[in-house]
Amino acid sequence: MATYIMLFNYTQQGVQNVKESPARIEAAKKLLRDMGAEVKASYLMMGRYDTIFVVEAPNDETAAKGALAISSKGNVRSETLRAFTEDEYKKMISALP
Numbered sequence: 001m002a003t004y005i006m007l008f009n010y011t012q013q014g015v016q017n018v019k020e021s022p023a024r025i026e027a028a029k030k031l032l033r034d035m036g037a038e039v040k041a042s043y044l045m046m047g048r049y050d051t052i053f054v055v056e057a058p059n060d061e062t063a064a065k066g067a068l069a070i071s072s073k074g075n076v077r078s079e080t081l082r083a084f085t086e087d088e089y090k091k092m093i094s095a096l097p
Helices: 012-016 018-034 060-071 086-094
Strands: 002-010 038-044 051-057 076-083
Touching: 002 012, 002 060, 012 018, 018 038, 018 051, 018 060, 051 060, 060 076
Parallel strands: none
Antiparallel strands: 002 051, 002 076, 038 051
């Protein structure tokens, strides 16, 4: 499975209802699990992003659909990054011409 970093920022709606955010995190984890992905870790952040997930998903399409589904609720905006393990990185580098 591929690894993705999902970065989230609260919208005005999300921050106004921040006390509901623990339940929203659990709902997002379930949504991703139902799509065949798994949240390996989630963090509350200080700085540019409010929350992040480290997610394993079978492909880019699943990760993108998950991020869109979570964002469509109106509580967060998301940015998703594909992350490569050190072994994957080394394999890519060794295959360079």
